[in-house]
Amino acid sequence: MIQPNKTQATAASVAQFISGVESERRRDEAATLLGLFGRVSGQDAVLWGSSIIGFGSTHYRYATGREGDTATIGFSPRTAKISIYTARNFREFPDLLERVGTHELAVGCLYIKKLEDIDLKVLEELLTRSYEVARIDYDARAENN
Template sequence: MAENKTQATGASVDEFLDSVGHPVRRGDGLRLLALMSRITGQPAEMWGPTIVGFGRYHYRYASGREGDAPAVGFSPRKSSLSLYNLTYGPGAAELLGRLGKHKTGAGCLYINKLADIDESVLSELIRRSYAHVTTVLHQD
């Protein structure tokens, strides 16, 4: 079976965020780093070359494919901030309705900049989603 592409790398989160060229994306990345660290109580770690993740969970599909993934995370991409595992936990639909300007797709939440959204709603999404992924979805 093929090895998962996105794995924890041990690379420096600070160096990655410092290398983000767009100043607003870099600043938003630093704010998300502080916010997700505080809410999850987990240290940030790099997953692949561009994803900053917090905590982890083990998944196993009926097909036999399994692996580890960050419980929640983000990537300051050129087109938007991509936030992972925040769209399907308990109450996510209601919270997304109050979040502000965003898009969703393929399990991701896309935000142009943090100034476009209500950070208190984002904080609650992170809190609920992290708890959901690490308790309900956690499999060993």
């Protein structure tokens, strides 16, 4: 049974969203992450909901029968922390989590206070592996197809 997610891809401008972020540091961090996520995914950024910048699209189906679409990887430059999202579980990559730097972790979300607290090369590897696994396991679709 397909139930729409609360957070859907929109046609809103990612650039306009980022320019509206209050903190200059967060705007700068968002610009850095735009490049990194774009490199990893090979996709254009799409605003999902009102505050998540997503790359790629993944269709998921749970054992309960619930299914839907979500960004394969994405981030949100929130006030307190940057939220980094994946369609996979970051805990699948413990070697990279140990090396990425200071963070907090939830199932599909990595929270970072500021980019200078982490190793961007390790984050890129973590996102690359997560993106590749999601494309295989969930048959992720490119946003531009």
